[in-house]
Amino acid sequence: MERKKTKIKQPTSDRVFDVVNWIILTFAMLVVLYPLVYILSCSFSAPRAVTAGRVWLYPVEFSTYGYETVLGFSNIWRGYGNSLLYMVVGTAIGVVTTVAAAYPLSRKELRGRKAFNVIFFFTMLFNGGIVPTYLLIQNLNIYDTMWAIVLPGSVSAWNIIVMRTFFEGNIPVDLYEAAELDGCGDFGILFRIVLPLSGAILAVISLFFAVWLWNSYYSALMYLASDDKYPLQIILRQILIMNDTSNKMFSDIDALVRKQGVKDVLKFVLIVVSSLPLLVAYPFVQKYFVKGVMVGSVKG
Amino acid sequence: MAMGKTREKQVQRRRHGLWQDVLAHWQLYVILLLPLVLVAVFNYAPMYGIIIGFKDFSPKKGIMGSDWVGLKYFIQFFSSSKSLNIIGNTLILSLYSLVASIPVPIILAIALNEMNNRVFKKSVQMVTYAPYFISTVVIVSMLIQFTDSRLGIINKLTGLFGIPAVNYMGKAEWFRHLYVWSGVWQSAGYGAVIYMAALTGIPFELYEAAKIDGASKWRKIWSIDLPMILPTVSIMLILNLGQVMNIGFEKVYLMQNAANAQVSEVVSTYVYKIGLVKMNMSFSTAINLFNSVVNLVLVAAVNAISKRLSDTGLF
Structure with a gap:
């Protein structure tokens, strides 16, 4: 009976729609998935299979040779370590700064709220530009240090807006009033009421900062000069895009690439190794990310 | 009781001025200090550096000391x-x-x-x-x-x-x-x-x-x-x-x-x-x-x- 009913209700055009819909989504999924699978398969194939162009979908002559080789490159691991360090320190500073801005801005009791909001929001519309910022970094004596990477981006107006919107929408004003009556100061309210209720948004903002710090190479390109401080992305750029392994910091890689013709497979391995931390963590954090984008889109 | 107090507070706020409000919630301003300092240094200080676009900047003379060249x-x-x-x-x-x-x-x-x-x-x-x-x-x-x-x-x-x-x-x-x-x-x-x-x-x-x-x-x-x-x-x-x-x-x-x-x-x-x-x-x-x-x-x-x-x- 039930089935018959739905069958009657489903006109032909709707059935066509469903078929089209399946086709669209399958297509979208394949278009995104295929390049990723292809890279993974190449990275696990024998170098000569990759160089001969015999890989299409799955690994040909399965081999972990590329991975074993990359394991031996000290520069890549140092870059990995640097990226990790910048990511952790930068995320910590960024999250503390974002909370410290968003919490007061979410409180109606703050006098001059509008002016403070404008101060942060304006940075989204206008900035000093590349050279003045570079000069500032030099004048502060933090050029070629970690601080040049982690400090300049720590105030992100967008993240502040997202977090402020969350505080305003999710923490009842009654709680503030009750806490005040109990003699709780604004510090106390922040640590004992607001933060314990804000796990989700703290996760979201940490993720925003972490992904951004791990993936960007801009500040490293501008503000770092020594090889041993370079994050992974700069090293990847030199090997993958500039195709330049002749620099003395890559002497071990260069010798190998010339000798055994494994360059092609190494590039695929590097792509996998460098993207792996985020892509592995991603399914677990996806719902927080989606939440963050939604909170932000409610009140851009 | 709670209502009474809140209302009392509102009345107080209206009667007293800006400074009473600021004093009552001074901790909020202390918290806001960190992001304000950071935004001042890393976002607003470079805006001052924009004036070198109107100068002939040389690192030796510095931003202030360089000569103006207008447009x-x-x-x-x-x-x-x-x-x-x-x-x-x-x-x-x-x-x-x-x-x-x-x-x-x-x-x-x-x-x-x-x-x-x-x-x-x-x-x-x-x-x-x-x-x-x-x-x-x-x-x-x-x-x-x-x-x-x-x-x-x-x-x-x-x-x-x-x-x-x-x-x-x-x-x-x-x-x-x-x-x-x-x-x-x-x-x-x-x-x-x-x-x-x-x-x-x-x-x-x-x-x-x-x-x-x-x-x-x-x-x-x-x-x-x-x-x-x-x-x-x-x-x-x-x-x-x-x-x-x-x-x-x-x-x-x-x-x-x-x-x-x-x-x-x-x-x-x-x-x-x-x-x-x-x-x-x-x-x-x-x-x-x-x-x-x-x-x-x-x-x-x-x-x-x-x-x-x-x-x-x-x-």
Whole structure:
């Protein structure tokens, strides 16, 4: 009976729609998935299979040779370590700064709220530009240090807006009033009421900062000069895009690439190794990310 | 009791002035101090450095000590043949990007929204969102790998149909398409999330009414979904139009090579090369300032227009 009913209700055009819909989504999924699978398969194939162009979908002559080789490159691991360090320190500073801005801005009791909001929001519309910022970094004596990477981006107006919107929408004003009556100061309210209720948004903002710090190479390109401080992305750029392994910091890689013709497979391995931390963590954090984008889109 | 106290407080607030309010909540201002210091140092202090765009900056003399030259560098930029080329490249690349990146996420969001199979829906969403987490360096090196004329998967696939191999990265006419469509590939899933949020906010009664009227699914999308997500679309449009002159440095810079220089040089990459590679800092700052001002005017204009037309604005 039930089935018959739905069958009657489903006109032909709707059935066509469903078929089209399946086709669209399958297509979208394949278009995104295929390049990723292809890279993974190449990275696990024998170098000569990759160089001969015999890989299409799955690994040909399965081999972990590329991975074993990359394991031996000290520069890549140092870059990995640097990226990790910048990511952790930068995320910590960024999250503390974002909370410290968003919490007061979410409180109606703050006098001059509008002016403070404008101060942060304006940075989204206008900035000093590349050279003045570079000069500032030099004048502060933090050029070629970690601080040049982690400090300049720590105030992100967008993240502040997202977090402020969350505080305003999710923490009842009654709680503030009750806490005040109990003699709780604004510090106390922040640590004992607001933060314990804000796990989700703290996760979201940490993720925003972490992904951004791990993936960007801009500040490293501008503000770092020594090889041993370079994050992974700069090293990847030199090997993958500039195709330049002749620099003395890559002497071990260069010798190998010339000798055994494994360059092609190494590039695929590097792509996998460098993207792996985020892509592995991603399914677990996806719902927080989606939440963050939604909170932000409610009140851009 | 509680009510009484709150009211008492409100009365007090009205009676006493600003300072009583500030004193009562001094801790809020202490907390705000850290971000204020950081924003002052890293966002506002560089704005002061903009004056070197009007000076002949030399590191020895410093920002204050350098000599004023007025609009010399602005005139130099606009009288050079390069300026038109660069501004044109910037506009074409970002407008193309803007137009191409609007429909795909919307189609994806609507398709996901209409999908009844939850497992499939979740998988598609997860897969299409994933490229968002891949770094620009990796995206561009993927482009280089895939378009390689000997080994690239694109040439291997088109080769199956007898199409001769093309060195896409080495052809100026392909630069914009590669830039824009790799961007769509990377961010469509992310963009779809925003539109899906808007779609879930549509009141259920609308669909009920449509059902009673016997509307087909196509009709529901056309007459309910699309009009209801229009405000979100216009907000995204404002956000992106305001960034038209601000096209990202990272990806363009990575994709540049000798073959595509004529179409790939945009304002941000030019500013970087002039300022920090050729070390002509004043010239670079002047171009940068011109660009920032144009951007600011654009944001304000688009925002005003949107407010008048649809009542949705950013500020």
